[in-house]
Amino acid sequence: MAATPSRVARNPISRRQIETVIARSSGVFGLAFGAQTLPTVFEQAGQTLVEWSAPMTTLVFGSLVFAGVASALKRWIVPANVIVVVAWFAAMISWPLSLSDPSAPVDGRPWPWFLCTVATAAAAVAWPVWASTATLFIAPLTYGVVRLSPAGGETDVDLVALDIVYAVLLGGAVLIIITLLRQAAAAVDLAQSLALERYSTAIGQHATEVERVRVDAIVHDSVLTTLLASARAVTADSQRLSARMALNAMGYVREAATSSPSTTETVSLAELARRISDEVVALGAEFEVRSPPGAGESDGGIPGDVAEAVYSAAVQSMVNSVQHAGTRPDVARWVSVGRSLSCPLVIEVGDTGDGFVFDEVPTARIGLRVSIIERVANAGGKVDVDSAPGEGTVVTIRWPDPSDDGPPAWEREAGTGVTTA
Numbered sequence: 001m002a003a004t005p006s007r008v009a010r011n012p013i014s015r016r017q018i019e020t021v022i023a024r025s026s027g028v029f030g031l032a033f034g035a036q037t038l039p040t041v042f043e044q045a046g047q048t049l050v051e052w053s054a055p056m057t058t059l060v061f062g063s064l065v066f067a068g069v070a071s072a073l074k075r076w077i078v079p080a081n082v083i084v085v086v087a088w089f090a091a092m093i094s095w096p097l098s099l100s101d102p103s104a105p106v107d108g109r110p111w112p113w114f115l116c117t118v119a120t121a122a123a124a125v126a127w128p129v130w131a132s133t134a135t136l137f138i139a140p141l142t143y144g145v146v147r148l149s150p151a152g153g154e155t156d157v158d159l160v161a162l163d164i165v166y167a168v169l170l171g172g173a174v175l176i177i178i179t180l181l182r183q184a185a186a187a188v189d190l191a192q193s194l195a196l197e198r199y200s201t202a203i204g205q206h207a208t209e210v211e212r213v214r215v216d217a218i219v220h221d222s223v224l225t226t227l228l229a230s231a232r233a234v235t236a237d238s239q240r241l242s243a244r245m246a247l248n249a250m251g252y253v254r255e256a257a258t259s260s261p262s263t264t265e266t267v268s269l270a271e272l273a274r275r276i277s278d279e280v281v282a283l284g285a286e287f288e289v290r291s292p293p294g295a296g297e298s299d300g301g302i303p304g305d306v307a308e309a310v311y312s313a314a315v316q317s318m319v320n321s322v323q324h325a326g327t328r329p330d331v332a333r334w335v336s337v338g339r340s341l342s343c344p345l346v347i348e349v350g351d352t353g354d355g356f357v358f359d360e361v362p363t364a365r366i367g368l369r370v371s372i373i374e375r376v377a378n379a380g381g382k383v384d385v386d387s388a389p390g391e392g393t394v395v396t397i398r399w400p401d402p403s404d405d406g407p408p409a410w411e412r413e414a415g416t417g418v419t420t421a
Helices: 015-047 050-073 077-093 111-126 129-148 157-232 236-258 269-283 304-324 366-378
Strands: 287-290 333-338 345-351 382-387 393-399
Touching: 015 050, 015 077, 015 111, 015 157, 050 077, 050 111, 077 111, 077 129, 111 129, 111 157, 129 157, 269 287, 269 304, 269 333, 269 345, 304 333, 304 345, 304 366, 304 393, 366 382, 366 393
Parallel strands: 287 333
Antiparallel strands: 333 345, 345 393, 382 393
């Protein structure tokens, strides 16, 4: 039996990933527009004061480089983009003070205009929607006021209005895209957190159910069965059997209170068969220990919790046979531990005793349903009970469940299932 690694689920889109994409896109967007603006900066440099152009150009283009580097490093993204917005407003507002000859405005639009959309995009990255929306309208209007002033060339209102509308539309498209991406990522994060919460709840419910079945099985196997056997002990052999069951019961209770089966260690098929054979000797009952095909072959091991579950279920099946199959001398009993082509573990406990009708077993009788069937099912196996009045009983325990296509649903949702072959 070889174990294949479980498939690792790909990480879904998250808010953090989207923020990284947005910041890097804005950084590249700013560097590209800055590179396109440089020729205009050089053309207008002769008409602006060096005292203004040198520090302002350094501030504006340095902030663009800083934002690009910050987005690549995924650090200082918000401060870098805030600096871009502040630098652009500083350049645009102080433009009337930049001209060496105020009576001779520069030809064309002032170069900060070409970075207006970069500033509004940086605001969308750094600030919430309401602040970004305010910047979207304030930045173009600031340009419009400067453009209508003598330093801006006193351009016609119609042309300035077109520039403002263009800037608002382009910046608005960027803001809408960023907002939609953030909302979609937030919805994915919420759905993922809800799924994890439901998964945690399912895990807790499953663990609670497994523990309930374990406690019920221990109480039935170790206490009720011993008490019933003691009440029926009228012969010397039955009294000795009751005494051994009482000693075993006290051991089971002590072990259950201090430890739990290991889920990391494995138990070989031969070791499991030996344990069951030892239990046959301890019960003192006439069970034939059979070795089916494949019982002596090497195996890859059985998980410790599974081995403990099927071992306890097999022992309870043998106890049920001793107690309910009848005391006729012709009743034959057997137990076998082996494998089949479809299952790496098959345990069969059978007898030729009185038999019973499964559907007529009272619900209050938890020995068969809880101690055997539910216990094995919780370990991922399956129990088949073949019995009829007067024809004996055969309890077959298989692991894993041959009718199951994979791990339980609560494991599949988390991507933690391991397939065995």
